[in-house]
Amino acid sequence: MTVSEPFDAVDVIVAKRDGHRLSDAQIDWVVDAYTRGVVADEQMSALAMAILLNGMDRAEIARWTAAMIASGERLDFSSLSRPTADKHSTGGVGDKITLPLAPLVAVFDVAVPQLSGRGLGHTGGTLDKLESIPGWRAALSNEETMRQLEDVGAVICQAGSGLAPADRKLYALRDVTGTVEAIPLIASSIMSKKIAEGTGALVLDVKVGSGAFMKDEARARELAQTMVALGTDAGVTTVALLTDMSTPLGLTAGNALEVRESVEVLAGGGPSDVVELTVALAREMLDAAGRPDADPAAALADGRAMDAWRRMIAAQGGDPDATLPVARETEQVVAESDGVVQTVDAYAVGIAAWRLGAGRARKEDPVQAGAGVELHVRPGDTVRAGQPLLTLHTDTPERFGRAREALDGGLVVAPAGTSVAPRRLVLDRIEA
Template sequence: MAHTAIDVIRTKRDGGRLTGPQIDWVVDAYTRGEVAEEQMSALAMAILLRGMDADETGRWTAAMVASGNTLDLEGVRRPTADKHSTGGVGDKITLALTPLVATCGVAVPQLSGRGLGHTGGTLDKLESIPGWRAGLSVGEIRERLDEAGAVVCAATEDLAPADRKLYALRDVTGTVESVPLIASSIMSKKVAEGAQSLVLDVKCGSGAFMTHVDRARELAEALVSIGTANGLNTSALLTPMSTPLGRSVGNAVEVAEAIEVLRGEGPADVVELTVALAREMLAQAGVDADPARVLASGRAYETWCRMITAQGGDVDAPLPRAAHTHTVVAPESGVLATLDAYAVGVAAWRLGAGRGRKEDPVRHGAGVLCHAKPGERVEQGQPLLELLADDPADFPQALEALSDAVEVSDVEVTSAPVVLERIGA
């Protein structure tokens, strides 16, 4: 049966259910350029407004996987597991988690992305390390997994190319927020990646893409459903993102903090979430190990060194440092009640740690250091935040973003748990 873009658009516009053949055709035709950008824009908006059920979303994901090649990991000698975070502020968890899980006996093929807007990107952070490179061929990915047990790199061009094209379109047409399209975008890359199991860190709060827990749960359930339907051992943890993770936000500063964690130190919230995700990954992979003990021993740092060196990085080279600093002090004495993640993320972005467009460069030394976190007592005039920039002209806009970020109270504050909820079998 022949299909047309107009028929597919009308079906979804009118609240109908797309058939499997319709989905297969429209994704393939769009990837090949047969369906025009404006037609796919209309369909994406119809999907945003009308939604897709679990079967439609699963078929959409499969069609995007089929638009390219998949990464064959059959020859890897260890069980394979991956983790995906929906993004946040100060979220350097991948940097510590990947070598930790590899040290525990699981191979971790981590295909990561770059930051956009107020959320940071793992590849940008790792590129703070002199010599480290993100672009690897499929053969190199397999070699690095054998050498170091872990690899963090950019997705190859031939993995789910439909997603790359559709994501760029959604970003400029106001359709990013569609849960089915978010879920299929994430999972198409993860299915194509070829790992046997997957753990999802779905964040909610002011600094997350999903600000409300109900929407985050909806996304987590969709992601787990797609993964399970595609033969992946999949689970999700809902985690809070109203306060920055750890005490550093940026690129080089987050690498430095992750190294502290790998050496058995580092902020308690980063350590706790790293261990929680590691336990989940190891359980999904069927490996019995104690990640807390391994992390405390410092052995995961040795794996980190092998992993970074295998991709050309110099682990002994100094990390970039910003040329200028500006300190934000506590306006009064009391307990720090709020440190808004979104505001801190925007400030770091304006200081040069992030980018407004994908093609923009980042300044690896820029960022924000958090000298106090919610729940801690502070004294008036005490340093709360340290802004890092290469150009002092960037400070005023960053300070504007932070104008309502901090609240000091005379009431004790209870911090949110690091994991709010688990979703999965």
């Protein structure tokens, strides 16, 4: 006997196609029915395109997000002896901030349940980076996660399959139907997982610029405002920083290269922009978790954050003292003339790192732990002809040619005396 459904998928598609708002009942049904397989991929594709073209209001997005959360389990951290805070970045090139940030915040008796992902395309994945550490494992049970949060205070691991399964199915569909850019669907995808994860406070790092998902500041701001509203409506203390991603973060893009740089930051050194953003995000997380007087910069300088890092890595089977993988082959890109570095384009560097083997084109592809790009200059630096601008790293030297092609036009050396505006890393702060 066929069980009748309360709605027809075509009616829901037509309603949004014609610019109407969807009712709570329609949204609840279509998300659940798609998860169950009653609504077909081609029908959800049509609905996703209608949402891309006609948008959703705040109430619709909130209900869509709630329906995605309801498709799976919710974690509950209320039994922990400390408050929880989490960070989500929309992704960029050289964005290794999670690695030093999670243990840094844990120093101040705030638990950081950082459920992370793997990289796809030119943006690197946090789990890929950490998997370059010998022995480290990303897959933890809920019980292991809870125990580590209580004992160590920070965990970076992959999300379990039970969190927002509707999102996993819809995410894959959006990727192949030209609907990735729909802000209601981006916001609900990110926030359904983060709210289901059960954190009490959430800080969003919304990237803007060539190496970011959002190239345009107005659209990045709209996304940030939408996500802050979703978190606030769900009872999660949520704030967003708009940050620059026109130039890579730090001096490395690639898995083991970025781990090495993160350890330098935890040791009290490292590139100034990575330190600046790590501390800025830590302050936001600590403030949202009720620790407004904490001094994260001091905890980086005095070794407490490094101690927490070592405990976190060891708790997940990793050896914090192990030698990190190094690519078998390197090749330098040098300046062709004297001058001033005007541009180091984040997207160009990200594509080059990806082509060298640091990233993947499909989610099942392997990555090379040692591959990537190491920068020797930043915008504003004076260089001489023949001076190394960057070093390419890979195990497969036949990749060098295509990586160099990706960098064409991405590294611009202007005539001596050209002025280069200083970088503003944090562009704005958005709260409810």
